[in-house]
Amino acid sequence: MNILTFDIEEWFHLLNYKYSKTETDWNHYPARISANVDNILDTLQKYDRKATFFILGWIAEKYPSLVKKIASRGYEIGCHTGYHKMIHEMTPESFRNDILRSIIIIEDVSGQKVRSFRAPGFSLKTRQKWAFEILAESGIEIDSSMFPSFFSLDYRPSFPESKPFLLKYNGLALKELPMSFRNFPGFHVVFSGGGYFRLCPYPLLSRWTKQSPYLMSYLHPRDLDATQPMLKGLSMIRKFRSYTGIKGAQAKFERWLGDFEFTDVSTANEMIDWDHAKVLAL
Numbered sequence: 001m002n003i004l005t006f007d008i009e010e011w012f013h014l015l016n017y018k019y020s021k022t023e024t025d026w027n028h029y030p031a032r033i034s035a036n037v038d039n040i041l042d043t044l045q046k047y048d049r050k051a052t053f054f055i056l057g058w059i060a061e062k063y064p065s066l067v068k069k070i071a072s073r074g075y076e077i078g079c080h081t082g083y084h085k086m087i088h089e090m091t092p093e094s095f096r097n098d099i100l101r102s103i104i105i106i107e108d109v110s111g112q113k114v115r116s117f118r119a120p121g122f123s124l125k126t127r128q129k130w131a132f133e134i135l136a137e138s139g140i141e142i143d144s145s146m147f148p149s150f151f152s153l154d155y156r157p158s159f160p161e162s163k164p165f166l167l168k169y170n171g172l173a174l175k176e177l178p179m180s181f182r183n184f185p186g187f188h189v190v191f192s193g194g195g196y197f198r199l200c201p202y203p204l205l206s207r208w209t210k211q212s213p214y215l216m217s218y219l220h221p222r223d224l225d226a227t228q229p230m231l232k233g234l235s236m237i238r239k240f241r242s243y244t245g246i247k248g249a250q251a252k253f254e255r256w257l258g259d260f261e262f263t264d265v266s267t268a269n270e271m272i273d274w275d276h277a278k279v280l281a282l
Contacts, residue, residue, distance in 0.1 A: 004262035036221030047257040057082035057102030078116035086123035122147035136172040146178040169282035193218035198245030
C-alpha cells in the first residue's frame, strides 16, 4: 500500500530558521500557500489519487476557504499542530492547548472529524509519553510522526521495520503509520518524502516504491514550488536540503502518481490488520 500525505504549511515555515520563528515574522513574507495547494489539488484530480492533508491550525484560521476547498474535493484532513512548533519546544500544557485549539479550528472549517496527526519535524519521540497521552485524549487515533532514520535527529534503532505498529501507554493506544525507509546494514535511508523525495533519482524512487509493501509519502507545498524565492541567511547545507531538486519535483511527482496507486490514511487504516500489528509499549 502506498499512502500519500501533504503537510500543509507555508513556504517559509522552515524549522530552526531564525527569521520565521513567530507569527509576526510570517507576516513579512508573501503568501504562496493558496496557489501551491491549488496545484496539488489539480494534480491529484488529474491522476485520480486520494491523499491526506495534515493542516496547520494557523493555515485553517487564516485561509479557511482553502481548507474548505480541500475538504469539498473529498480529501481527508488531519492536524499538523497550530503554529509549526516541534513538540520538544512545548510543555505538556502548551501542547495540549495547541492541539485542542487546532483541532477545533480545523474541524469547524472543514466539517470533518480530525482523527490523524503529524508532528512538525517528525518531533514526536518515545520519551515524550505525555504527548502520546494528550493526542489520544484529544481524539487522535492515528499518528504519522515517527521517523526512524539514521539521518534524522529522531533516529531510534529500536524501529527495525518500516511498517505500521501500535503505540500503547497508560491504557491508551495510538495507531502509528511511520515514515518509509530502506534498511541497509547499519543504517536506514529515507526516500519517499520532502527533500529525500526531491533528491532521489526517479529510477531509484520507482524501484524502492515497487519493493515496499508499505510506503508512507509526505510532501510539502514548497517541495513542488519551483518559483519560490530563496530565503535569506541559510547555510550552504541548508540551501542544499531546502532547494535542491525543486525544479524537477513536479514532473517527478506526476510520473510517480502515474506509475503507482496511492491512497489516504483512513483507507490505509481499514486495510491494515491491526490485530496482528506489532506493539510498542511506552
